[in-house]
Amino acid sequence: MPTVGNGRRVAIVEGVRTPFTKAGSAFKSISAIDLGKLCVAELIQRTNLSGSEVEGLVFGTVIPSVIAPNIAREVSLMPILPKGVQAYSVSRACASANQAITDAADQILLGHMDVAIAGGAESLSNVPILHSQGMAEKLVLASKAKTFPGRVKALAQIRPKDLIPITPAIAEPTTGETMGQSAEKMAKLNDIPREEQDHLALRSHRLAAAGTADGRLTAEIMPVYVPPRYESVVTSDNGIRADSSFEQLAALKPVFDRNYGSVTAGNSSPLTDGAACVLLMSEEKARSLGYEPLGYIRSYAYAALDPGEQLLQAPVLAAPVALARAGLTLRDMDLVEMHEAFAAQVLSNLRGFESQYWAERAGFSQPVGEVDQSRLNVMGGSIAIGHPFGATGARITTTLLNELRRRGQQFGLMTVCAAGGMGFAMVVERAR
């Protein structure tokens, strides 16, 4: 039984997301708000839910529109939903959708709501320019390239000066360090070889391609008939490369440290557009409406550390807490979904799970343990699928639950690293 709450249990009834597309590609003319609307409208339509049942809508986005900063409220103002829906936006960097989900879950646990939608959206095609002119040009060039080598060639032209951060969303305000620089630093501190990173990236692409081909991954994806002209339809992620090879990845130049670096465009998650959301209900409500939920939230935890230390290592601190709150161990977890911001971060996090040092920092005497590769990111991760910052947390939640259901398994762990030195972990369960 869950160790949080007051006897109520929060059901995740269903999850849906748009395809994740590379910034500047298929969804370049759709704002984050509109991506969120498409996704929420489809979630309500495909779950046969009456919109009038929805009491809350919590949404995350990392780079909000300057004009309409409360994305949740904008998304909620569709005729499909009652105007009285409580709609607010949350911000926890790449764990924003997770924050949205746990906030909505908390409201349900408190008995304030019975039905809520939570998720997030990001359009990196539609942000106030994040990069220097040089970077922007090269990204556009890369996104236009028809072939992988063409894209690599374009990306390879990116120079460190192009990466001089302009907005606080990508660089840490306290340290001035960019996300990529942080990942580079973590690779060095945790001694993560380049090959290991490239292998992880390759694995991510291959598993995601397999999941797309057999429909396991696309089960969570809604078709997007692309507005405003509806001349095209997107039904799957456009960043996954079934034909990726180790040699291609190995040929890429490190971006953040040209001399001794190992983090490349190939072993990092790309700039992505997309939205994802889940439908949450109290267990009783789900039952009374006749739903068979995907699963339930068993426990969750957030953690944080000094951003100047290892910016993306906090999942290592959050996971043992979430597991302890669930009354379970890593061995109980049938599947583990770990957000892949950078391969260097994933490998650092995994090493942290095995480390006595990080266990003690988290306040535990034993490490979390070694993650069985056969249970980790079994349909790839953000490196291949893409990473619309505000949406990823909801994507991972749905991916994990759908695959648990398909396998007939019970427990799943997910972790998400976030800027600001923050981390998130959640344990979900299915009735076996």
Added chain:
Amino acid sequence: MSSPYALHTEIANGIAVITIDLPGEPVNKFNRAVKDEFVALFDRLERDLNVKAAVLISGKKDSFIAGADIEEFLEITSAAEAERLSHEGQLLLDRIEQHRTPLVMAIHGACMGGALELALAAHYRIATDHPKTVLALPEVQIGLIPGAGGTQRLPRLIGVRAALDMILTGKSVRAKKAMQTGLVDELVHPAILKKIAIQRALEIADGTRRHQKHSGGVSGFLLDENPAGRRVVLKKAREETLKKTRGNYPAPPAAIDAVAAGYSGGPSHGYREESRIFGEMAMTPVCRQLIHIFFATSALKKDSGVELPVGSPLPEIMPVNKLGILGAGFMGAGIASVGIQQGTLVRIKDADHGRVAKGFAAVRDVLRERLTKRQITKVEYSDLMSLLGGTVDYSGFGNVDLVIEAVFEDLNVKHQVLRETEAEIRPSAIFASNTSTIPIARIAEVSQRPERVLGMHFFSPVHKMPLLEVITTESTDPDVTASVVAYGKKLGKTVIVVRDGPGFYVNRILTPYINEAGRLLDQGAAIDAVDNALLDFGFPVGPITLVDEVGLDVGSKAGKIMYEAFGERFAPPASMQAVVATGRFGRKVKKGFYLYDEEGKKGEVDQSVYSLLAPGARETTSTSGTQAQTRTQIPAAEIQQRTVMPMLNEAVRCLAENVIRSPRDGDVGAVFGFGFPPFRGGPFRYMDTLGIAEVLRQLEELNDRFPGRFEPAELLVSMARRGERFYPES
């Protein structure tokens, strides 16, 4: 609450605020009683020297005054009586215009006909900036002209061009546009309408505010403000009106005469002419027929669509909150577009995503048109689009209230989707077919719940065509029928309930008409001669053009089904078969009886099509064009008789077989379904006008000439024998 009076006056600070709130009616209208109240009220205000000015405001929610009471108008039996009515109205408005106490009109909601004429006589007009606030002089739509000074005051207020635009079309003008033309003096938010109206009344009474004449700019000066310009405008209006009405509608040219009289002979002459012409129009058969149609549609709006024994409970209406549509083609998308515009959640399914996307694009086109015309805002546009979802499986069909299938016209395909759908939808959900050719009972054969299956026959393009045929089978549950009728009305359609059978009603009576047009081509008639004869008769498009529009493939397929069902009298003409065999499917392939340009715009007759038809018998010219073909000259009257008579005959059969419930439904169905000339009142009204015996005589004569096709319906024979009519004599 239960005051018998319509006018309620409160006097404060020297301002009389008159609230009009007709007891027991949803909207305000002018009838004799209200007029008497106005006369008495203005008598009183004249004497009450405490009153300096007056404000007129409506007590109805979002509705000002809908105009004159038409039912009362129908009681008039002579032109002199109608003329007197008009004259009395003019006198009352004159008196208001000259009254000691100026009147300010506070307009929120529709301000129609006589109400707008009153507003024109008043001293200041404030309208609310609200979508429900529209102003119009719709008299021509029922064969009349404005009779209370509208043809005189309106051109002087907003210029002759803008005035004719309103008077000759009867169209509604939104508040913003009314402000631009100077029809109203001020726009305000509804919340402050009364307050500002009182304030303006005080100012006008004090002389601190004068009415400012709206400037019409340079073109206003050239065309509206001087006699030469006005002559040009009036001449042009006459020409255009004649072109549009083909002489079938007397009211629009008469309205131009009334406007012109006010300029040529001075105001008093203008008012006299207006009254005289109003009286003349009131007695025209056109006016009577248009009013009949108006009442028939009003009656249908209140009709549940089902007849239940007296004393039984009302049918239970199930609201449609979510609509599933099968088939994202032109019809499916059209239905989706009207569904979302009524706030219905719509889920549209087709076999592949590309087709669904095309459907989305078609819905978008409908809404974009409204956006471009500023009928909706950008936010409303995106709100409406957000109600539309697409799928290639039945996801999201679990809670639909109604499914409308618009898939390929093939019984096996229909059976397959019905079976699939019933496995996914709730038992309470209704399944409707938008078929135009297949009997509903045949489709319902495979249903687990045939009582929840019926037909919803929309016409193309769905967002423009006003009629919906709801087709019931022997098994259809009356609650299901009533629910679908209610939803059809919500979609803005005029709904007739018809009994199942090949072609239902509209296509069944249309087919003999189209077939006969084709047979005229077989006999060598020119394509444009046939179309022109029926345009002259009053149809909005000729039968051959209609075939091009509908698509020859669709038309011939439907024709074949009806031929199988009804036998020889529905035999398809050789011409159609010859043309369709060459792949000339009409406008959609830009190749048919007529020429079409890249955008699908219709041009002249495609002369090359004649090589596919039987040659003309005698030598006459056909049309313009270089390679003019030899075609047989057939008089327009014969073309009209030969095409329209079998249509009337078939309509009578439909009535006899209870395909339609009443002549009223038959008239409305023909007028709104394919534009049977409204001024003739519909097939049944038209037969009453001709006389049943005369209809019978013409059919018998035709049957002698062309045995088999014109065999008079039995009901017609027996009615003629008994001297009966379809409607009681009015």
